[in-house]
Amino acid sequence: MLQQTPVSRVLPIWREWVQRWPEPADMAKEPPGEVIRAWGRLGYPRRALRLHQAAQAIVDRHDGAVPSDHAELLALPGIGSYTAAAVASFAFGQRHAVLDTNVRRVFARAVTGIEYPPPAVTSAETRLATGLLPQQPARAARWAVAVMELGALVCTARSPKCAGCPVSSQCAWRLAGSPPHTGPARKGQAWAGTDRQIRGALMAALRKSRDPLSHPQLVIEVPDGALRDPGQRSRCLAGLIEDGLVEPLPGDHYQLPG
C-alpha cells in the first residue's frame, strides 16, 4: 500500500484491511474483485491485485506464513527489491540495504552532497547503502528504520528541517552550502487525457456498483472531454481486462474479477 503512496493516505485503509483480513489465508479466500474494491482510491489498483496474488502464494508456498527469507519474499507478486528488504529487515530483524525514496534522499544529501538522488536506483547507491549498514543484524535493522524515518520526517524533499536534524553538522550537502539540484529536471507524469485517467475512471465506476455494468453504462462514467479519441476508452477497458483488473461477461457487461 505504501508503494508510491503517502503514509497518511494509507493508514485508514490499512486499519480496515488488517481487521478484515488478519492473515494471508483470509485474503486468499476472497475473489480478487473484493480486494480491489476495498483498495478504494489508493491508486495503482494492480497493487491490490498483486497483494491478493501474494496472499495466495503465501498460502500455497509458505503454509500461510509470510516468509522471512529475502529471496522468497522477492519471488512474491508485487514484492520488489525495496519491499523484500523492508520486510526482511523491519519484520524479521535481518541485515539488508533498504533503499526507498527517503533513504536515497538522505544518502544523497548527507553522504554524496547532492540535493536529490538519481531518477532510478544506481549500483553506486546500492553499494553505498550496503557499505554503511552496521554488521550486527539487529543494529542494521534499527539503522534502516532510523534512516528512513529521518528522510520521511526531517530530511524531506521540499523543505528539509535541517535545524532539527541530528546529522546536519556532518551533512555533505549542507557543508557544501546546500547546492540546488543540477542536471535534468525530474519528469512529472502527465495526467489529463492519459490512459491512466481513463483506466482510473473505469475502475472507479466498477468499484461503485456491485452489479455488472454494460458498455454504455461505463461510457457515462468516463469524462467525455478527457478522451483523446473514440477508441481510447475501449482500448483502456481491454487493457484492464488484460491486466486481470476487469472481468468481461457475456452480453458486453463488465465487473471486477470474481
Place this chain on the structure above:
DNA sequence: GACCCGTGGCG
C-alpha cells in the same frame, strides 16, 4: 534503461 501504471495534497 525507458516506460507504464492512480490519486490527492501541498508549497
Place this chain on the structure above:
DNA sequence: TCGCCAAGGGT
C-alpha cells in the same frame, strides 16, 4: 494555480 511528490514494481 500547477508542478512536484509520495515506504515502487513489472515489462
